[in-house]
Amino acid sequence: MKPQTFTWKKLTADELTRVYLDEMRRDFPPSELKPLSMILNSEAVGMAHTWGVFEGETLVSYLLMAPVNDGGQWDMLCNLIEKYGVVPKTAYPESKASSGSREMDMTLTEKLREDACILRKLHKEGKGLDELRARKTRMLGEIYRLLCICLGEPPKTFTFEYRDKDNNFHREEGLTPKSFFEKYVGVDLSDYVSLINAPTEDKPYGRSYTVQYLGNVKEGSAVRYLNLPIEELKKAAIAQMKDGQPVWFGCDVGKHSERDSGIMDLDIRGLEDLLDTRFTMTKAERLDYGQSLMTHAMVFQGVNLDENGKPNRWRVENSWGKEPGKDGYYLMTDRWFDEYMYQVVVNKKYLTAEQIAAYEAEPIALEPWDPMGSLAVAR
Secondary structure (H helix, E strand, C coil), X not given: CCCCCCEEEECCXXXXXXXXXXXXXHXXXXXXXXXXXXXXXXXXXXXXXXXXXXXHHHHHHHHHHCCCCCCCCHHHXXXXXXXXXXXXXXXXXXXXXXXXCHHHHHHHHHHHHHHHHHHHHHHHCCCCHHHHHHHXXXXXXXXXXXXXXXXXXXXXXXXXXXXXXXXXXXXXXXXXXXXXXXXXXXXXXXXXXXXXXXXCCCCCCCCEEEECCCCCCCCXXXXXEEXXXXXXXXXXXXXXXXCCCCEEEEECCCCCEEXXXXXXXXXXXXXXXXXXXXXXXXXXXXXXXXXCCCCEEEEEEEEEECCCCCEEEEEEXXXXXXXXXXXXXXXXXXXXXXXXXXXXXXXHHHCCHHHHHHHHCCCEEECCCCHHHCCCCCC
16 A cells, blocks of 8 residues: 655645634643734744645544543543443542643643554555554553553442441442442433534534544444534423433533622623623634534533523533532523533433434545534633
8 A cells, every 4th residue: 555645735824713613722721822913923934834735635634633531522521431331429439630630631641642653654664554553552551551541440340338228337348340230220211312403504404413533432322413403402402301310411611600709690791881892703603613612521410490481590410529600519600601602412202203203314424624523621
């Protein structure tokens, strides 16, 4: 097989700005990222030039910008549970790296880029596919070892002790992660579907979508969404909560929200009055221009309905401990929901037959850098 060649091209100011806004701000810690204005000025006066890999290598170049990421999507969670199961926190406690993963991620990123470099060199030297795959397997073994050093090795079996609602003590030995999930959780994950609200021109409503190369388990399912108007996401979420079940969702958590008070409201800071200006981008425009995307997943635990049965505020359970908000709970206004809510996961029994058919239809494949393929990121 003839090695694929690299095609390099100096980025224009517009291309550099897009890469900076869409990718560099996501992939680099703020302390390591120079201001865009400084980079553009250096380019303008000839002090620096930025080059990009195009054509056949465009995708690889993008993937290597962030070969590992803390975040994930609903279908990735399902893939992990279906293959490996789950364990209680007592059987696999937090480590320093699991609760503060930046240094671990930086180390893994460097190692994965190094591995990609080595494999490409071997391919260029004419090494055969079997040899490359064997080398890749050894590389992945080293990645697993590094993860075990940072996080601890996941238990294959464990003992589960608990007290029931009547304070009776129970102890069960020899549980596996999969048997624990089946016995103590027992949720059929295939019953749940992911609904998104992406009102951009390239994503018509009523169609299913996937994202190229976005996955985490080889034999697992690809991510899949059904794009619907925002009111349909609300309808399905409310129906599920009325049956006493919480709703997993993804949003742009940092926009117009206050961590300490736990308020998510478009008017929380009154920037338009303070600065005597107006911010007029629509939800679709913010997605298209990299101003917003899904950055965090949380859970709806309740919703307040007015006298007409319409929602006006939502009760949110966050995953950042009890310090932010009120004992870890946030309040989201319905107007905030409209603008920065992108995804809810609900049982398919709350969808119409037409919606289920649309979800199960052959999905349209989005590019890997599409905002709907974002993972949990800091913006």
